[in-house]
Amino acid sequence: MARDFSTVGVIGLGTMGAGIVEVFARNGVDVVAVDADEAGVAHGREVLAGSTGRALSRGKITQEEHDALHARVRYTSDLGDLADCMLVVEAVPEQLALKQRVVGALDAIVAPQAVLATNTSSLSVTEIAVATADPKRVVGMHFFNPAPVQQFVEVIRTVITAEDVFDDVKALAERLGKKPVVVGDKAGFIANRLLFGYLNHAVSMLESRYATREDLDAAMRFGCGYPMGPLQLLDLIGIDTAYEILDTMYKQGRDRLHAPSPIIKQMVSAGMLGRKTGRGFYTYA
Numbered sequence: 001m002a003r004d005f006s007t008v009g010v011i012g013l014g015t016m017g018a019g020i021v022e023v024f025a026r027n028g029v030d031v032v033a034v035d036a037d038e039a040g041v042a043h044g045r046e047v048l049a050g051s052t053g054r055a056l057s058r059g060k061i062t063q064e065e066h067d068a069l070h071a072r073v074r075y076t077s078d079l080g081d082l083a084d085c086m087l088v089v090e091a092v093p094e095q096l097a098l099k100q101r102v103v104g105a106l107d108a109i110v111a112p113q114a115v116l117a118t119n120t121s122s123l124s125v126t127e128i129a130v131a132t133a134d135p136k137r138v139v140g141m142h143f144f145n146p147a148p149v150q151q152f153v154e155v156i157r158t159v160i161t162a163e164d165v166f167d168d169v170k171a172l173a174e175r176l177g178k179k180p181v182v183v184g185d186k187a188g189f190i191a192n193r194l195l196f197g198y199l200n201h202a203v204s205m206l207e208s209r210y211a212t213r214e215d216l217d218a219a220m221r222f223g224c225g226y227p228m229g230p231l232q233l234l235d236l237i238g239i240d241t242a243y244e245i246l247d248t249m250y251k252q253g254r255d256r257l258h259a260p261s262p263i264i265k266q267m268v269s270a271g272m273l274g275r276k277t278g279r280g281f282y283t284y285a
């Protein structure tokens, strides 16, 4: 019998985590939303309020739907509050040791049949899985940014993931209105493997002063019909996240395409992380 995912947990309320909370809550699922401390919780609450407030003001949802969505979310900084969740999705920063620690801690909290999912973009799901007592119940559930908008979800199946685990997660993704695909555990999975060589190349072109940021972005928007140019997209993804993804893929495949352009690292050091810090390739009010 399929698991009952009427209450799920999300750990890490950054850009992706808050978006994932919204996806669940919008689709009638109760969510326990966790971050490490009060500041993290407040930030997640703010991101969610901003996104749903926009949907409300645009007439995409009614006031009742808006209020019901928020009523489904319970915020906490205590992992122990995840005890009744049949699924927990972690969306903490892209650092292997941190993800291993967070997922490993869930062994003592959730039921033995609960599914542990990671939203990692490029780290090894297998390495995260082996940090738990039962790696069979660990799966990748990779959303795209902005999670409430993008329809694609990659369900990552490791060599040890139990069949019923990825079946249940795939069915849940469909219930959320997403188009899931099942992929193996290789850095970057499908979309990031294809996308990040292109994004990195755009940064190299900027760095060598081959073209301006505006012209690079305009080429892909107006010439190729992309919804946003590569530098705008990097600002949306977050320069720190982009660096981690490129670095992980480069270390795994040694493909020069993925060797992070030096300016990306410099921007991370300078705190120019894109939209979330108000400054990246562009400046945001």
Ligand code: CAA
Pocket (backbone or CB within 6 Å): 019, 051, 054, 055, 058, 060, 120, 121, 143, 144, 145, 146, 147, 148, 149, 150, 192, 195, 227, 228, 233, 237, 241
């Ligand atoms: N949260 C929630 N909803 C959002 C949102 C956000 N952060 N940003 C935009 N939206 C919604 C808007 O409310 C709007 O909804 P309605 O149509 O229902 O009114 C819709 O998205 C369109 O938004 P806008 O009209 O403001 O702007 P737009 O048409 O330019 O679209 C965009 C904005 C959706 C971000 C679009 O530019 C886009 O799809 N860009 C490409 C994004 C992309 O490639 N994402 C993948 C990144 S890679 C990744 O995520 C993987 C990884 O591991 C890093």
